[in-house]
Amino acid sequence: MPTPYRSYVAVGDSFTEGMCDDLLPDGHYRGWADRVASALAAERSGAPDVEADVDAGFRYANLAVRGKLIGQIHDEQLAAATAMGAELVTLAGGLNDVLRPGCDIDAVERLLGRCAAELRATGATVVLFTSTDPTRRLAGSARLLPAILRMKAFVQELGRQDGFVVVDLFSAPCFDDRRLWAEDRLHLSPEGHRRVAEGVLEALGRPAAFDWRAPLPAAAPAGRGERLREDARWLGTHVGPWIGRRLTGRSSGDGRPAKRPELLPYR
Template sequence: MENTQNAPTTISGYASYVAVGDSFTEGMCDDLLPDGHYRGWADRLADRLAADRPTGDFRYANLAVRGKLIGQIHDEQLATATALGADLVTLAGGLNDVLRPRCDIARVEELLGDAATRLRATGATVVMFTSTDPTRRMAGSARLLPAILRMKAFVHELAQDPGIAVVDLFSAPCFDDRRLWAEDRLHLSPEGHRRVAEAVLESLGRPAAFDWRAPLPPADPPSRGAKLAADARWARNHLGPWLGRRLTGRSSGDGRPPKRAELLPYEARSREPEAREA
């Protein structure tokens, strides 16, 4: 469950928000915006925060870039995020490190903890995340579980600070449903992003507009042929290119700037909670 004991009872006081992280926070595989960027849960969260403010009285920056390791997030985004001095910061990172076979988990914790400490020193409320449990939906992911559990415990330890809230995705079985994930099986679908945005709002003390943990309606299981075809398509279109980037030391985020690098005024697209999209 989220760390809501010390969270504010209303989010209306947040006049500015900065998102820090990797593809999870950039919004990969959500709907595309007119400018070609993915929308993502952070944009959806900004919509809801902006809706609680007078028109023109909310600012938002999203520094997240796909493919970034925690060291890159720490070195490339942290100084900017602290300098912006936002009321609220979301901080997510480290999973890209965990996916690599020789991950130095102690170093990941050191950098993530330093980032959280420095962001809290600005006076911001900081929201952090636990990973979902990949073993419940992805074959071959059991090797990741010890590091994911260690990171989960570490994030909850950081949340002993009353200014840090935690969104515990690991304990939400709804994320076992593949319909909350994109075809690449690593990034959220639009419905997954919608639920994470609601989870963040709840972690900040806002009564949930819907139960983001609720399971999706039952669906007929795919046929064996359809499953084999989907697995082959995934291996060809996603696994192969991912392995190629790992072998050549490249990243999907190389040379890519943040989609919203400055803390600029942001107007809500809608002032009502979103209808369910899945």
């Protein structure tokens, strides 16, 4: 078993905030990052130095906020994250930029690389992610694929450097299954979050609790009428408001604080 981490900071957008996972008693979403923190805290509770050192327990912060672009992640989260000096950092960002027409992918890569370098300079192990492939489950998403493939190659290149780890979601076909996604089709369902958490732990060298890439059991296909009703509900409930925010320059994360802004003991 690898040496247990003593501290973990999660940086990013709604993916890392945990959107659409189970709700916690405090009203926040749980999310894959919380699930990773829970597993790492359990490891740390059995570490031999915990009894001797009050600071030897596991600490966790989650600075991610929904809707953030990569520039906002850099400007609003990086200084706090680097100051915490955590041993482990997860960094996910840039997909909100890619979703917007006219995305400057060169600028996104430059900012993501800057974030990764600043976090790695603290001595932390930095976990990065490739995006899932939306074209295998979302009609009309083919326009996004060139940028997603560029980001995938960029992240994988970063992952070849010492101190970086990459969780490859793109190559996991289980994410083609809509049951791993929430009703809005953009955020993970609880099962999706569970699988991403397991992917992170596996990438960090932890023994696999289950095969997170494995497909779900087959389900009866939805009828045409049901699919049409689902599509209409999705367009009205999720796509329309998303377009409205873009047109008015608003974001779902405007004015929203991080759910765990301080590096505190995780229980």
